[in-house]
Amino acid sequence: MKRKGILIAVCTVVVGLLGIQAVSADSLKPSPVSIEVYASELFTQDDASFLYTEGIGGGAGISIPLPRFLFMAGCQLYSAESNNIWTDTYTILSVESGLGYPLYDNGTGSLHATFSYGLIAHWNQTTWYVNQKGEAGLRFAYQVNERFRPYIEGSVLLMFARPDQTMMYCGSLGIQYTI
Numbered sequence: 001m002k003r004k005g006i007l008i009a010v011c012t013v014v015v016g017l018l019g020i021q022a023v024s025a026d027s028l029k030p031s032p033v034s035i036e037v038y039a040s041e042l043f044t045q046d047d048a049s050f051l052y053t054e055g056i057g058g059g060a061g062i063s064i065p066l067p068r069f070l071f072m073a074g075c076q077l078y079s080a081e082s083n084n085i086w087t088d089t090y091t092i093l094s095v096e097s098g099l100g101y102p103l104y105d106n107g108t109g110s111l112h113a114t115f116s117y118g119l120i121a122h123w124n125q126t127t128w129y130v131n132q133k134g135e136a137g138l139r140f141a142y143q144v145n146e147r148f149r150p151y152i153e154g155s156v157l158l159m160f161a162r163p164d165q166t167m168m169y170c171g172s173l174g175i176q177y178t179i
Helices: 002-018
Strands: 033-045 054-066 069-081 091-104 109-123 128-142 148-161 165-176
Touching: 002 109, 033 069, 033 148, 069 109, 091 128, 109 148, 128 165
Parallel strands: none
Antiparallel strands: 033 054, 033 165, 054 069, 069 091, 091 109, 109 128, 128 148, 148 165
């Protein structure tokens, strides 16, 4: 719960530093295609804490410009220490696709809302468990030069596991490379 508060505080500070400004028509023009790599940490809420409480890993993705949006696709791989007696660790594989929408972009710094849908699979060294997931997040990126753009992102995941839904939180730090 403490980490959730830290994630919310970071997003609030980023939005405060950017100020509230309208998105200009220039920022809605398609940007070049980019690929990205990132490190991330996944936290579970109490509903899923019987499986694990946090996973550490990373991922890779691609962003393709569309009018007014970015199409985003990616995959992540995490490792998590188990909280139950049946296994020692979980391997978590996630694939997703979705859209990014620019809330703010001044050419140097940007803030995007991201929405995605995909699959999340858990392996406990004997069995795979696959569930659907939805994710919403905020991404702050800073343009270093023409090619490189580091970013920080906080997101909330909703895993649709029968018969319940489970919330998870994710923090990511990565870099985009413009092709």
